[in-house]
Amino acid sequence: MTILIAYDGSADAHAAIAYAGGHVRPEPAVVVTVWEPLLTQLTLSALATSATAVPLPDEGEQWEEERQATGVAREGAGLAAAAGFPEATARAERGNGPVWAAIVDVAEEMDATLVVIGSRGLSAVKSVLLGSVSNRVLHHARRPVLVVPPGPGDG
Numbered sequence: 743m744t745i746l747i748a749y750d751g752s753a754d755a756h757a758a759i760a761y762a763g764g765h766v767r768p769e770p771a772v773v774v775t776v777w778e779p780l781l782t783q784l785t786l787s788a789l790a791t792s793a794t795a796v797p798l799p800d801e802g803e804q805w806e807e808e809r810q811a812t813g814v815a816r817e818g819a820g821l822a823a824a825a826g827f828p829e830a831t832a833r834a835e836r837g838n839g840p841v842w843a844a845i846v847d848v849a850e851e852m853d854a855t856l857v858v859i860g861s862r863g864l865s866a867v868k869s870v871l872l873g874s875v876s877n878r879v880l881h882h883a884r885r886p887v888l889v890v891p892p893g894p895g896d897g
Contacts, residue, residue: 745771745827746854748845748879749818754860756821758890762858763825766888770829772852773818776837776844777811808834842878849883857887 745766749755759773815832822830837844849857861876876889 743769743855744852745769745856745858746845746849746852747771747773747818747822747827748857748859748875749773749775749815749821751775751814751817752860752862754862754890754892755818756860757893758858758860758888759818759821759825761890762888763822763827766856766858768826768828769855770831771819771822771827772831772833772848772854773815773822774833774835774845774848775811775815775818776835776841777805777807778837779805779807808836811835840875840878842875842882845875845879846882849885854885857883857885859887859889861889861891 745762747759747762749759811834812832815834819830819832833848835844835848845857845859848854857879859876859879861874880887880889
């Protein structure tokens with residue numbers, strides 16, 4: 743039995759780990775941070791036509807974005823361990839599409855007993871415009887999902 747905790751380094755993600763630590767039975771946890779190469783991000787954005795070339799890493803080297811995501815995931819695993827989750831491990835996952843889809847895929851792959859994710863508490867309009875990772879995970883994961891909203895005054 744393993745809990746998957748989605749972590750992006752935000753205050754909302756911190757709050758989700760703290761809440762889950764105080765309310766969920768301690769089980770081993772995997773803290774996942776989803777990353778994608780800047781090149782992919784630029785290609786998907788309207789800025790791609792005016793962006794300068796982004797160097798690719800040499801064979802066997804990590805992308806800078808992967809190194810950063812690994813650090814963020816390790817930070818989250820440390821928070822999860824401090825919150826009472828035994829065997830909290832970090833995982834940086836390369837996304838090949840929406841962040842929510844990568845989280846759902848990892849949850850399925852590892853047969854997570856629960857997915858924990860924070861919510862930024864976006865208004866309905868902002869959620870439509872920006873998308874809601876937590877909402878999409880909630881509606882696409884085929885397992886229980888704990889969505890922790892922002893605290894009072896955090897939204």
